[in-house]
Amino acid sequence: xxxxxxxxxxxxxxxxxxxxxxxxxxxxxxxxxxxxxxxxxxxxxxxxxxxxxxxxxxxxxxxxxxxxxxxxxxxxxxxxxxxxxxxxxxxxxxxxxxxxxxxxxxxxxxxxxxxxxxxxxxxxxxxxxxxxxxxxxxxxxxxxxxxxxxxxxxxxxxxxxxxxxxxxxxxxxxxxxxxxxxxxxxxxxx
Numbered sequence: 001x002x003x004x005x006x007x008x009x010x011x012x013x014x015x016x017x018x019x020x021x022x023x024x025x026x027x028x029x030x031x032x033x034x035x036x037x038x039x040x041x042x043x044x045x046x047x048x049x050x051x052x053x054x055x056x057x058x059x060x061x062x063x064x065x066x067x068x069x070x071x072x073x074x075x076x077x078x079x080x081x082x083x084x085x086x087x088x089x090x091x092x093x094x095x096x097x098x099x100x101x102x103x104x105x106x107x108x109x110x111x112x113x114x115x116x117x118x119x120x121x122x123x124x125x126x127x128x129x130x131x132x133x134x135x136x137x138x139x140x141x142x143x144x145x146x147x148x149x150x151x152x153x154x155x156x157x158x159x160x161x162x163x164x165x166x167x168x169x170x171x172x173x174x175x176x177x178x179x180x181x182x183x184x185x186x187x188x189x190x
Contacts, residue, residue: 008163009034009188027163028170029155030180034188035061035068038159042187050095050158058095061158061186062102069103069154069184076150077112078104078184081157081169082141084118100156103184112153115176116169117144141169143176152180161189 003012005019009032012019036042045061048054080100088094097113104111120140143149155169160183170181 004034004188006031008032009160009185011037011190028167028174028181029163029183031072031182032160032163032166032185032188033069033072033182034160034185035064036187038161038187038189046158046187051091053093055098058098059102062099065099065184065186066103066106069107072154072182072184073152074107074109075152075154075180075182077110077115077153078107079112079115079153079155079169079173081155081165082113082116082118084121086121096157099158099186103156110150112150114144115149115153116141116172138168141172143172146176149177151178152182153178154182154184157183157185159187159189160185 003015004010005012005022006017007022007027007029008019010019010021038046042061045054045057049058049061078100080094080096082096083091083094100111100113103109118140119142153173155166155173157166160166166183166185170183173181
């Protein structure tokens with residue numbers, strides 16, 4: 001991958017650590033690590049994993065994400081972006097949870113599936129523009145517990161497009177007292 005902004009993972013033409021957009025309006029994420037740009041062949045593997053239960057594709061992508069995050073500041077816990085219960089029933093499994101399990105096992109980090117929940121069923125983000133995505137995810141996440149909340153967590157998801165989902169989850173975690181929120185994703189849409 002080319003050099004990217006540490007706050008949003010967008011490519012940078014210079015070696016600056018943070019892009020102008022993140023300097024002007026800092027996102028709720030402290031750091032974003034993306035293993036890949038969302039392009040061939042990743043743009044074929046991720047949908048197979050996400051929508052067709054291709055666990056071999058998921059294992060390959062997870063291994064690459066383990067490698068990409070090996071030098072990251074270790075968070076106190078990994079938190080997968082949760083699916084709403086209705087979407088989980090429809091899909092049959094949670095791809096972010098599968099990635100987070102692999103990362104937790106390989107990095108020796110705690111996996112916290114009890115921290116964050118999706119409280120509203122939302123329309124699929126892939127069908128919405130940036131403004132509609134923000135509206136769609138407003139108040140979509142809540143923190144389940146106020147006990148034993150780590151100061152630093154890394155959210156885990158398969159792909160980051162506009163960042164709306166990760167930002168909404170980060171806002172909920174910060175309101176609950178999390179001081180640093182990172183995001184670890186397989187791919188970043190440019």
